[in-house]
Amino acid sequence: MLKLLRQLIQIANNEEDIEQILTIIVQHVREALHSDVCSIFLIDHARPMLTLRAADGIPVNPNEPTNIPLDKGLIGLVVKRGEAVNISTVMPDADNFNNESCRAFLGVPIQYRRRLSGVLMVYNKSNRTYDELEESFLVTLAIQLAGIISKSEAHGALTQAEQQSQKTNFTLRGFGGSPGIGIGQAKVICVSTKLSDVPDRKIENIEAEIDSFCVALQLAREETKQMEERLSVNLSSEERELFHAYLKILDSQAFKDEVVKRIRQNQWAQGAVAKVVRGYVRQFEEMENEYFKERSSDLRDLGHRILFYLESKIPRVIKYPKRTILVGEEIAVSHLADVPEDRLAGIVSTTGSSNSHIAILARALGIPIVMGARALPIAKLHDKQIIVDGYSGNVHLSPSLKVLRAFERLAREETALDAELKYLQQLPAKTTDGQIVALYTNTGLMSGIERSLSINSEGIGLYRTEMPFMICDRFPSVQEQQIIYRRLLEAFAPRPVTMRLLDIGGDKTLPYFPIKESNPFLGWRGIRVLLDHPEIFSVQVRAMLQANIGLNNLKIMLPMITDVSEVDDALAMIDKIYQEILAEGVEMKKPEVGVMVEVPAAVYQGKALAERVDFLSVGSNDLTQYLLAVDRNNAQVANLYSSFHPTVLQALMQIVERAHGAKKKVSICGEMAGNPTAVVLLMAMGFDALSMSANNLLRVKWVIRTFSMRKAKKLLKAALSMENATHIRKLLERALTEAGLGGLVRPGRRAQ
Ligand code: PEP
Ligand code: MG
Numbered sequence: 001m002l003k004l005l006r007q008l009i010q011i012a013n014n015e016e017d018i019e020q021i022l023t024i025i026v027q028h029v030r031e032a033l034h035s036d037v038c039s040i041f042l043i044d045h046a047r048p049m050l051t052l053r054a055a056d057g058i059p060v061n062p063n064e065p066t067n068i069p070l071d072k073g074l075i076g077l078v079v080k081r082g083e084a085v086n087i088s089t090v091m092p093d094a095d096n097f098n099n100e101s102c103r104a105f106l107g108v109p110i111q112y113r114r115r116l117s118g119v120l121m122v123y124n125k126s127n128r129t130y131d132e133l134e135e136s137f138l139v140t141l142a143i144q145l146a147g148i149i150s151k152s153e154a155h156g157a158l159t160q161a162e163q164q165s166q167k168t169n170f171t172l173r174g175f176g177g178s179p180g181i182g183i184g185q186a187k188v189i190c191v192s193t194k195l196s197d198v199p200d201r202k203i204e205n206i207e208a209e210i211d212s213f214c215v216a217l218q219l220a221r222e223e224t225k226q227m228e229e230r231l232s233v234n235l236s237s238e239e240r241e242l243f244h245a246y247l248k249i250l251d252s253q254a255f256k257d258e259v260v261k262r263i264r265q266n267q268w269a270q271g272a273v274a275k276v277v278r279g280y281v282r283q284f285e286e287m288e289n290e291y292f293k294e295r296s297s298d299l300r301d302l303g304h305r306i307l308f309y310l311e312s313k314i315p316r317v318i319k320y321p322k323r324t325i326l327v328g329e330e331i332a333v334s335h336l337a338d339v340p341e342d343r344l345a346g347i348v349s350t351t352g353s354s355n356s357h358i359a360i361l362a363r364a365l366g367i368p369i370v371m372g373a374r375a376l377p378i379a380k381l382h383d384k385q386i387i388v389d390g391y392s393g394n395v396h397l398s399p400s401l402k403v404l405r406a407f408e409r410l411a412r413e414e415t416a417l418d419a420e421l422k423y424l425q426q427l428p429a430k431t432t433d434g435q436i437v438a439l440y441t442n443t444g445l446m447s448g449i450e451r452s453l454s455i456n457s458e459g460i461g462l463y464r465t466e467m468p469f470m471i472c473d474r475f476p477s478v479q480e481q482q483i484i485y486r487r488l489l490e491a492f493a494p495r496p497v498t499m500r501l502l503d504i505g506g507d508k509t510l511p512y513f514p515i516k517e518s519n520p521f522l523g524w525r526g527i528r529v530l531l532d533h534p535e536i537f538s539v540q541v542r543a544m545l546q547a548n549i550g551l552n553n554l555k556i557m558l559p560m561i562t563d564v565s566e567v568d569d570a571l572a573m574i575d576k577i578y579q580e581i582l583a584e585g586v587e588m589k590k591p592e593v594g595v596m597v598e599v600p601a602a603v604y605q606g607k608a609l610a611e612r613v614d615f616l617s618v619g620s621n622d623l624t625q626y627l628l629a630v631d632r633n634n635a636q637v638a639n640l641y642s643s644f645h646p647t648v649l650q651a652l653m654q655i656v657e658r659a660h661g662a663k664k665k666v667s668i669c670g671e672m673a674g675n676p677t678a679v680v681l682l683m684a685m686g687f688d689a690l691s692m693s694a695n696n697l698l699r700v701k702w703v704i705r706t707f708s709m710r711k712a713k714k715l716l717k718a719a720l721s722m723e724n725a726t727h728i729r730k731l732l733e734r735a736l737t738e739a740g741l742g743g744l745v746r747p748g749r750r751a752q
Pocket of ligand 2: 598619621622
């Protein structure tokens, strides 16, 4: 059964046509479970009805679809219960969908993210019992099928609309990662290159495309040959045969001709390769011989390798439209950097969540982003018009003129709001009852400096030093780092610049320093790496201190602290380097050193930590992740990630209390600080400073200047009495809207 399950899932993952997938599944399942009938009903949510989409054992007439109400008979029972229904003695009068006699019935729901998409069922006309194993087989298959169906729903809607050359107005949900409205043309980034995900794309320069393909084919061939040679000692004769078979395919004129033929039909090389390899894979999967059947996955791998060489080894000149929306499974910083700044209108990623680092970067650049839009039919999107709503997390595919006009109006209002808020640049962040909150900016990019200066930021509250390390192909030297740090310190002097020591690990890796762990967020990251590698630590601290000579506006921050001993060790190392520099005859004030509070342990030890250093700064992105045990990058659980969770609020209160108890300042530099909805709470808690992306600063200042501290404290008290993050967020959104700041919580300018 496991083997069949794997085989079916593989087919489902690699086949594009959903009808084909469902047909194959019902055939195999009916056979495997010795049933008289196997069928799949999918829900048409618009009507709402169950529609028979595939069946084996009874005829299906595609011209006269069988529709049944959601509550009808045995299938309706599965819908109602939302779990498996297994009846071995069906009453003769039980309502079966096709009025056929049915004595044994097993039906399971197909559900994706709590939403029912259909029912997979089998039945027998004579008595029998479906045993536990059969039931769990069907349940497992339905779970796998659910994701594939939800993706194909979007895919199907687009294809249908294309055929009828109409606009789909199809909307998909993800998570808003950077507010704003982006309207533009999709440019699909292929990184994972699953054969079925390679988009169709038309090309103009056919000969250049054929050349690229030939080079990639040759590179894949060379790699396979080398692999065979390397492994030959350990290979059985059967396995060696396999390599020969691979090489035969790579050398085969037929394979090459098939791909070239498709390229000549204006298909880009990746699309042509994917289609041809998929054809081969299908042929292997249908073979009787088990050994060859299994080899279909090797063939797929071969296809992936050619795609890899097509994408990564051959530099491709990609033309970006005037308003580009980058779309992909995983968008990397380098993809973002590839697009000219004035052309990037938005980003959609099928993975990740609003606290993934790419979302943080998008916020810093002011680009709307939707993360975790898992059902997005990437392969169909290239060049399509898309609207990215970074507030709600909605992605509108091929919108109608009416929808397009509505969003264009909202985008115009957004721009107008930003322009309107410019008057705040020269004004202090002062509440209506006279309390001042310091506002700093976060940066990691040099382009962030200008933006921060132009809005009159009071300093840098978090400089993520990973960025200069990421763009190098080795650890940057003392001199190289010193130049970068000096530019930043000089630009802001005498305003403070808080530099965080290298925080790698987790989801931030350096290409030249790979860290492979099964659980990277609980592994070797931040200060743990630095203390294990004093050579990296001391080069960075030396570069920072030398850059600070004559300016004295540097502050140093330690990432991912979980234990006081880490602080003691780090302080001793910083002091040693400081003394060495003084010994060279330089005069310099010792920079303040602070600790980032990013893990629950640091909250509980807040007092001990605060007593050791000059300041604390809360990294609410990681703190939320660790308090709620929700991976900040995981789209599957992104709905659980909320900094408004009562536990997070309690932790923040405790940190402020412990820092102030030790007479130390405390700031917050996680994304929460730049969220206008959260600001009222943070100022009421008593944070001395908020540090955020430059794009949010004026909006945050607007909130602070609109509220009194008294009102903020009242709202905090109300929030702390609540037990649910959504209720807390709604309370604050209401308060902002009532105060005339509705434009900060939803798109557009109007304060609804
Ligand atoms: C945080 O965790 O809140 C933080 C500021 O650090 P980063 O997002 O870079 O992990
Ligand atoms: Mg962090």
